[in-house]
Amino acid sequence: MIGVISLNQSSGRCVNFRIGNGTYQLLNDTNTSSIEDALIVSMDRKLNTLSHLKYPLDLEFIASIFGIDPNFRYVEMQQAGRLVPLEGKWYIEVNKHHQRVRQRFSIAHEIGHKAVMTSKHRIPKERMAYNPTHEKDEEEEMCDLFASFLLGLRPQHIISILDDRGFSLTTIDYLTSQLNVSFETATRALVRHAEIPVAILYCLPTLIANTERFYVQRYYPAAQFPLTFKGKSILPPFNCLTRAWLGNKAAKMLELWQIGRQDTYTCLLEAKRMPIYASETREDGLVVAVIIQE
Numbered sequence: 001m002i003g004v005i006s007l008n009q010s011s012g013r014c015v016n017f018r019i020g021n022g023t024y025q026l027l028n029d030t031n032t033s034s035i036e037d038a039l040i041v042s043m044d045r046k047l048n049t050l051s052h053l054k055y056p057l058d059l060e061f062i063a064s065i066f067g068i069d070p071n072f073r074y075v076e077m078q079q080a081g082r083l084v085p086l087e088g089k090w091y092i093e094v095n096k097h098h099q100r101v102r103q104r105f106s107i108a109h110e111i112g113h114k115a116v117m118t119s120k121h122r123i124p125k126e127r128m129a130y131n132p133t134h135e136k137d138e139e140e141e142m143c144d145l146f147a148s149f150l151l152g153l154r155p156q157h158i159i160s161i162l163d164d165r166g167f168s169l170t171t172i173d174y175l176t177s178q179l180n181v182s183f184e185t186a187t188r189a190l191v192r193h194a195e196i197p198v199a200i201l202y203c204l205p206t207l208i209a210n211t212e213r214f215y216v217q218r219y220y221p222a223a224q225f226p227l228t229f230k231g232k233s234i235l236p237p238f239n240c241l242t243r244a245w246l247g248n249k250a251a252k253m254l255e256l257w258q259i260g261r262q263d264t265y266t267c268l269l270e271a272k273r274m275p276i277y278a279s280e281t282r283e284d285g286l287v288v289a290v291i292i293q294e
């Protein structure tokens, strides 16, 4: 069964989430009405039995709490990670070539599979038609969310950081070192809870008429962000981007962004040159925070 639910009670924002059997079971088990709250409640049932938790969490220890062998196996594999049952025990295998922060996310994601499995397995399969594709997507989304919460990116924490520090690349950096998560994972969490029109753009350089310009490779917009980018959208020749690119460090500037003939936005741009992963290859690019001024 598929449906749409108001996901994010804690921050008041609605996010569409596809609802399948496993989700209904989880909502019932935890007596909550949103996936976020359900995951946090079920996670805390386990974690609250521990005397003190310090972030970044010791994932070996946490895995053992969820009934998984704490000796993770770092192996040659296509995927980022997988949960493997073997002779009555559970193991996590992780891609040995990934960066440490990415491996931590993969491990947290696999712990998520084990955590949601408990409720899923109690669902009588004959109750409704089983659709493996829907169930899979739903579980993957849920485990990503579980992973980000387990690593410490919880709504309350993110909202208080945004209140204290504001939205900026510096805030993302702060969160990455505080919780030992990747830049992109921290970005997703902050953008999700930002209540102003902001976005983080991952950009790569391209030569146009012998000039270095930048196109949007991917981006993470907050709900209020008014612009959308399709294909390889080339950004206007902002001074901020050139400065960050040539100066090899972060640049911050207020600039006008004109779209078509009508809309002109005043934007606070912050850009930083850093390596960007496009599928599995690493390229030199720019990460750009855009805050539209109102």
Ligand SMILES: [Zn+2]
Pocket: 109, 113, 139, 140, 143
């Ligand atoms: Zn998964």
